[in-house]
Amino acid sequence: MRHAWTIAKNDLALRARDRSIFIIGLAAPLALAFIFNLVFGAGISDVGETITFDVGVANLDGGPIGEAFAGVLDSIASGGLLNVTVFDSADAARTAADEGDVGASFILPAGLSDSILGGADATIEVVGNIDAPTTTQVASSIADQFGLGVRTANLSVATAMATGVLSPQDAIAAAGETGTAPAAIEIGTVEAATRQIDSATYFVAGLSIFFLFFIAGMAVTSMLEERREGTLMRLLAAPINRKSITFGKSIASVLIGLVSMTVLVVTSTLIMGAEWGAPIGVALLVAGAVLAVVALMTFAGAFAKTAEQAGNLQSIVAVTMGMLGGTFFPITQEGFLGKLSLMTPNAWFMRGLGELAGGGISAALPAFFVLVGIAAVAGTIGLYITGKMLKP
Amino acid sequence: MTNGRVLEATELKKSFGDIHAVRGVTFHIGVGETYGLLGPNGAGKTTSISMVSGLLQRDGGEVLLDGQSMTTTTLAPKQEIGLVPQDLAIYPDLTARENLRFFGHLYSMPKAELSKRIDEVLEVVGLSDRANDRSSEYSGGMKRRLNIGIGLLHRPKLLVLDEPTVGVDPQSRNAILESVEHLSSEGMAVLYTTHYMEEAERLCDRVGIIDQGEIKAEGTRRELIELIGQRDRIRITATGVNDATLADLRGLGGVDNVSPTDGSLDMLVSDAGAALPEAMRVLAAHGSGVSSVTVEEPDLEAVFLHLTGKALRD
Ligand SMILES: Nc1ncnc2c1ncn2[C@@H]1O[C@H](COP(=O)(O)OP(=O)(O)O)[C@@H](O)[C@H]1O
Ligand SMILES: [Mg+2]
Numbered sequence: 008m009r010h011a012w013t014i015a016k017n018d019l020a021l022r023a024r025d026r027s028i029f030i031i032g033l034a035a036p037l038a039l040a041f042i043f044n045l046v047f048g049a050g051i052s053d054v055g056e057t058i059t060f061d062v063g064v065a066n067l068d069g070g071p072i073g074e075a076f077a078g079v080l081d082s083i084a085s086g087g088l089l090n091v092t093v094f095d096s097a098d099a100a101r102t103a104a105d106e107g108d109v110g111a112s113f114i115l116p117a118g119l120s121d122s123i124l125g126g127a128d129a130t131i132e133v134v135g136n137i138d139a140p141t142t143t144q145v146a147s148s149i150a151d152q153f154g155l156g157v158r159t160a161n162l163s164v165a166t167a168m169a170t171g172v173l174s175p176q177d178a179i180a181a182a183g184e185t186g187t188a189p190a191a192i193e194i195g196t197v198e199a200a201t202r203q204i205d206s207a208t209y210f211v212a213g214l215s216i217f218f219l220f221f222i223a224g225m226a227v228t229s230m231l232e233e234r235r236e237g238t239l240m241r242l243l244a245a246p247i248n249r250k251s252i253t254f255g256k257s258i259a260s261v262l263i264g265l266v267s268m269t270v271l272v273v274t275s276t277l278i279m280g281a282e283w284g285a286p287i288g289v290a291l292l293v294a295g296a297v298l299a300v301v302a303l304m305t306f307a308g309a310f311a312k313t314a315e316q317a318g319n320l321q322s323i324v325a326v327t328m329g330m331l332g333g334t335f336f337p338i339t340q341e342g343f344l345g346k347l348s349l350m351t352p353n354a355w356f357m358r359g360l361g362e363l364a365g366g367g368i369s370a371a372l373p374a375f376f377v378l379v380g381i382a383a384v385a386g387t388i389g390l391y392i393t394g395k396m397l398k399p
Numbered sequence: 400m401t402n403g404r405v406l407e408a409t410e411l412k413k414s415f416g417d418i419h420a421v422r423g424v425t426f427h428i429g430v431g432e433t434y435g436l437l438g439p440n441g442a443g444k445t446t447s448i449s450m451v452s453g454l455l456q457r458d459g460g461e462v463l464l465d466g467q468s469m470t471t472t473t474l475a476p477k478q479e480i481g482l483v484p485q486d487l488a489i490y491p492d493l494t495a496r497e498n499l500r501f502f503g504h505l506y507s508m509p510k511a512e513l514s515k516r517i518d519e520v521l522e523v524v525g526l527s528d529r530a531n532d533r534s535s536e537y538s539g540g541m542k543r544r545l546n547i548g549i550g551l552l553h554r555p556k557l558l559v560l561d562e563p564t565v566g567v568d569p570q571s572r573n574a575i576l577e578s579v580e581h582l583s584s585e586g587m588a589v590l591y592t593t594h595y596m597e598e599a600e601r602l603c604d605r606v607g608i609i610d611q612g613e614i615k616a617e618g619t620r621r622e623l624i625e626l627i628g629q630r631d632r633i634r635i636t637a638t639g640v641n642d643a644t645l646a647d648l649r650g651l652g653g654v655d656n657v658s659p660t661d662g663s664l665d666m667l668v669s670d671a672g673a674a675l676p677e678a679m680r681v682l683a684a685h686g687s688g689v690s691s692v693t694v695e696e697p698d699l700e701a702v703f704l705h706l707t708g709k710a711l712r713d
Contacts, residue, residue, distance in 0.1 A: 013504045017490075024492045237488035241549065244452050245505040246477035 010247040014255025018229055019262065028222070033267055035218060037274060060142040063092045063112035065100035070120020076113070076131070083149065097132075104134040110142025111135040113150060144209065208281040208360070213334035215271045216296055216356050219264050220325030223301040226253075226260040227308025227393060228317045235314060253393050257301060257386075264297035284363040288371040292359040295378030299352035302386030303328070309392035328353050352381055403429050405465060405479075405557045405588040406451065412459035413446050420446040422612040423460070428557065433579070433589040435603030437596065437699060439711055443612040444592040445485055448559050451590065452482045465556055478506065481555030483547050485562045485592075491535035495526050495545050498534060499552055506553035516552060523578055524548040540571025547575065551582060558582060559590045564598065576601060596700040596711055608703055615706045624697050627705040630655065631671035632698070636663045636691040637682055644685040651677050660710045667697070667704055 022028040064080060066073045084091045092109055094100040100112035114132040122129035131150045135143025230253070233239040242252050272289060275281040283289045307324040311317035328334075331344070332353020348354040359374025406428040413421040421443040428434040436444045449455035451462050453469045453476065462469040464476035489498050496517060503513040521527045524544040529537065534545055543563060551558050560579065564572045579602055583589055593599055599606045600620055607617040616626055640659060648657045648666065653674050656667040668674035671694045682689055695701075703711045 010505060013501070017501050020497075021490060021492055236490070237484055237486045238490060240454060240484050241482065241488045241502065242505070243454050243471075244477060244480070244482040245502070246474040246507070247505055248474070249472070 008251060008254070010245075011251035011255035011258060014242070014252060015258040015262065018225075018256055018259035021229070022225065022259070022263065028225075028263055028267075033270055037271065041279070059088060059090050060111075060145050061090045061092070061109045061139075062142065062146050063094050063100045063103045063109040064115070065094040065097050065112065066115045067097065067117040068115045068119040069117070070124075072120040072123050073115045076115060079149070080113075101134050104136050107136050107138060109136070110139030111146035113146060208275070208283055209357070211271065211275040211279065211281050212283070212357060212360055213329075213332075213353070215268055216300065216332070216353050217325065217329040217334045219268065219297060219300045220304060220321065220328065222264050222267060223260045223297070224304040224308060224318065224321035224325070225263070226256040226301060226305050227311070227389075228314045228321070229259075230256055230393060231308075231311065231314040231317050250394065253390050257305060257390070260301045260304075261297055264301060265294065268293045268297060282364070284360060284371075285368055288363040288368040289360070291368070291375045292356055292363065292371055292378070295359075295375045295382070296352055296356040298382035299355075299378045299385070302382040302384075302389055303352065305389030305393060306385040307389075309389050333357055352378055355381075404463075405430055405432075406590065407463040408447070408451055408460070409462075410460040411447055411450050411457055411462070413443075413450060413455065413457055420612055421450070424607075424609070424612070424614055425460075426607050426614060426617060428588050428590055430556075431583070431586045431588055432604045433583045433591060433602055435599040435606040436590070436592040436609050437594070437599040437606050437703070437711070438592075438609035439594050439709075442594075442609045444609060445561055446612075447609070448482075448561055448590060448592060452480055452559055453477050454482075478553070479556040481550040481553065481558045483550035483558070483560045483563055485565070487542050487546050489534050489542060489545050489549065492533060494531050494533055495521060495537075495548070496530045498545060498549060502549050503552055508553055516554070520548045520552050523551070523581065525574060525578075538571075540567045540574070543567050543571060543575060544578070547578065551587070555587070557588045557590060561592050562594070563591075564593070564595065594711055596698060596703070600699055606699065608699070608706060610703075610707045616702065620699065623699060623702045627655075627667065627697055627702055629669070630697050630701070630705075631668055631674075632695045632701045632704075633666040633668060633671055633675060633678065634663055634693045634695065635666070635678065635682070635689060637687045637689045638662075639685065639687040640664060640682075641685070644682065644687060647681045647685070648678060651681065654678075656704050656708055658704055658708065658710045665700075665704055665710055667701055 062080075064077070066077055068074075068076075080089060080091050083089045092103065094103060094112070097114045097116070100109075100114050103109045104112040112134045114134065116130065116132070119129050119131070133143065133146045133150050135146065230239065233242065239252075243249065272281075272283050272293065276283060303324065304321050307320050308317035311320050328351045331348050332351035333348065334353055355374045355377045359371045359378070362370040362374060404427045406426075408427065409425050411421050411424040412419075424443070424447050426434065426436075436447065438444055446455065450457040450460075451464075451469065453462075453471050453473065456471050462476075465479050467473070467476040467479075469476040469480075490501070493501070499517045499520060500513065503517065508516065518527070521530050524547055526541060526544060526548065529541065534542060537545065547560065547563060550560070563579075564575050567575065576598065579589060579591065583602070589602075591598070591602055603620075605617065605619055606623060607614045608623065609615065616623055618626075645657055645659065645664075648654060648664070651674060653669045654666060655669070656665075658665045666674070666678065675692070675694070679689065679692075697705075700711050703709075
């Protein structure tokens with residue numbers, strides 16, 4: 008297997024040299040994630056007036072924080088983006104979200120202001136309807152920004168917020184001046200089936216795994232390129248086991264996948280404030296996803312005769328998996344589409360991250376094992392077929 | 400080692416569907432010997448050496464490299480062979496040195512020895528000053544030389560070169576031939592395929608003449624030429640030659656063989672003095688315009704013509 012490593016190193020050197028790996032692995036997903044984040048994430052008000060999200064709110068707080076939050080909702084609603092229904096009780100708000108009367112409900116518990124101003128932790132709950140994931144994300148994002156404002160603001164500005172004069176953005180700015188954070192509001196987003204990760208993370212994660220397909224596809228395309236360039240003949244004539252050729256190329260793809268996913272996780276955390284979750288859990292899910300995607304792409308590319316054909320086949324698989332797996336828009340877990348969705352590593356990766364956000368590392372394990380399972384099945388078949396490709 | 404033979408190929412057979420590419424090819428190469436497979440395109444040269452190098456699974460026969468049986472999966476005999484494929488097989492994004500280093504690793508060459516050997520090989524193929532440039536920037540001839548360098552890097556007992564001069568300029572071609580002569584003088588056994596008679600004559604100790612998947616004759620240049628006996632070769636450049644002209648020429652006494660190659664006729668005759676006037680008469684009768692006539696000693700091309708009834712190149 009020493010030769011597999013030699014071949015893997017050579018593959019890495021070649022891909023670094025033509026720079027494709029940096030563009031497809033890092034630059035493109037980061038750039039796209041920034042754009043998506045602008046559209047769906049921080050800059051909600053930029054979306055325009057054509058979209059209206061139905062949300063409910065049950066404000067049981069009665070204190071200044073609750074009022075400030077209502078003020079924020081009002082101002083967004085007056086921009087036409089939100090249609091706000093007010094409920095008297097948490098149960099009513101929950102039921103409305105459950106039954107789809109609203110896409111998502113905010114629940115501000117009684118005593119929220121007292122807790123916050125008293126320096127304790129408190130939670131704004133967002134209950135999302137399972138069939139309205141976008142609304143749920145918008146709602147989470149609003150709560151998130153508001154929470155961020157309060158969390159980073161000093162007590163002295165909390166008074167200003169209570170009057171509704173200070174927007175969360177101003178609060179953030181003020182926090183920059185005042186510095187410390189005495190208390191935190193936690194945003195608990197609870198959904199019937201899966202917990203949601205925040206919107207920035209959602210899109211960065213979705214795009215990352217989508218692009219992973221293109222990186223991973225290189226294992227097979229590089230083999231076909233070697234055939235075209237004639238170098239495959241030399242590899243076959245060399246005193247090395249033929250398995251080390253396929254294996255070496257897979258190792259290279261896995262390594263590249265791991266590195267670029269790691270860079271994506273780190274940079275999106277630092278720059279965009281994405282919250283992937285507990286590092287060990289994220290590492291497991293990333294590893295599982297990389298293995299699964301490399302295996303799937305090896306499988307898909309194995310049916311091709313030329314590098315171009317393989318590239319096309321793999322693009323089709325990547326886009327299909329991306330659509331089904333919820334990279335471009337969230338897919339509900341029910342119905343036929345939901346079942347198909349569960350056949351994609353994309354869906355399991357996202358689901359795993361969601362579970363991780365809500366339930367810790369052990370909650371992410373099932374998704375990890377499914378990913379490894381996909382890798383084992385697709386990889387075994389894929390390596391078998393590409394092995395045949397080496398038969399002259 | 401078996402009786403001083405680096406390679407023993409016996410009764411090699413290979414078919415691709417209905418095409419019987421190689422039908423029972425047998426030859427051997429001794430230590431330090433240069434053996435040529437001379438034959439036209441499609442004769443089965445590449446298919447034969449692919450079986451010899453363990454690239455291609457043979458349908459029948461045996462390949463012994465240094466006494467060890469070569470298959471597509473046995474590793475030890477592959478260590479003893481250096482393959483230079485017909486088509487370039489180099490990584491264009493890598494420099495010459497990097498290309499060599501990568502393949503050196505695949506042949507498990509120890510690090511220190513590898514670095515030294517890379518310098519040596521670069522010297523042999525004349526790429527020392529361009530060693531650190533990407534090979535995509537090389538000229539066609541330089542790429543070919545790198546292609547050869549990779550094959551001889553690990554000091555194989557047998558170097559296999561598949562038509563290494565096809566499509567290169569005359570200068571590079573000469574450089575390639577010189578380096579093969581150099582390697583051979585250093586004691587490396589060489590298996591050289593070509594469809595250029597001059598190359599086979601210049602380089603090879605023994606030549607196998609291959610056509611349609613079979614070795615038609617084998618031996619030193621002398622032995623092969625003796626095969627056709629005392630004969631002369633006449634080459635006539637003429638226009639307006641048709642099938643009827645050819646038929647009449649072939650009907651002449653003392654004419655063994657007539658083969659048209661574009662714009663000229665190759666004739667193998669027992670006595671040029673007797674046959675030439677007759678031939679001119681036939682050409683004149685058919686209204687052909689003759690622009691030149693040469694009479695030559697027979698060479699391997701003539702042998703090929705004698706054996707197969709056709710010219711080596713088309
Ligand atoms: N992979 C292949 N599939 C089908 N036919 C092949 C293949 N390789 C070679 N052939 C056929 O076998 C014959 C011998 O080819 P080859 O060994 O390449 O000849 P040469 O090298 O002497 O030009 C030709 O008719 C060629 O078309
Ligand atoms: Mg050939």
